[in-house]
Amino acid sequence: MKVVASSCLLGFKTRYDGRDKKHDFGGIPADVEYLPFCPEVEAGLGVPREPIELVRMDDGSIHVLGRQTREDFTDRIEACCRAKVAELKRDGVDCFVLKSNSPSCGLESPLYDACGNVVGTAPGIWARIVAAEFPDVPHGMP
Numbered sequence: 001m002k003v004v005a006s007s008c009l010l011g012f013k014t015r016y017d018g019r020d021k022k023h024d025f026g027g028i029p030a031d032v033e034y035l036p037f038c039p040e041v042e043a044g045l046g047v048p049r050e051p052i053e054l055v056r057m058d059d060g061s062i063h064v065l066g067r068q069t070r071e072d073f074t075d076r077i078e079a080c081c082r083a084k085v086a087e088l089k090r091d092g093v094d095c096f097v098l099k100s101n102s103p104s105c106g107l108e109s110p111l112y113d114a115c116g117n118v119v120g121t122a123p124g125i126w127a128r129i130v131a132a133e134f135p136d137v138p139h140g141m142p
Helices: 076-091 123-135
Strands: 001-006 033-037 052-056 061-064 095-097 109-112 118-122
Touching: 052 118, 076 123, 095 123
Parallel strands: 001 033, 001 095, 052 109
Antiparallel strands: 052 061, 109 118
């Protein structure tokens, strides 16, 4: 069984602050093959890095912006995610485990307006792509 998991949940120090969010996956069958993936690191954002957030733009679109610099990382992260989709469609995947509240991986992440106010929630960029590209593959978050 192949499980794509957010790298930080597997103990990789890939978070913006150089830490992990290791999760105890106790009770998982021994034949599980974990495939770590961090869209932010794979897109070249580095560790540590500026935190990013989902921002609703004036035209209603949702972008991924650096919290301080407001640099737009949407295209870089999305391109990285699309490349991963192609790989996974070729090699197969049975399940996704995604980090909650992440602007990349969260199924429901905080959504901000241009002024930094929370205006709701939205799926992270990787979570949105996973749901669209793998509608029949289970995905969840710890």
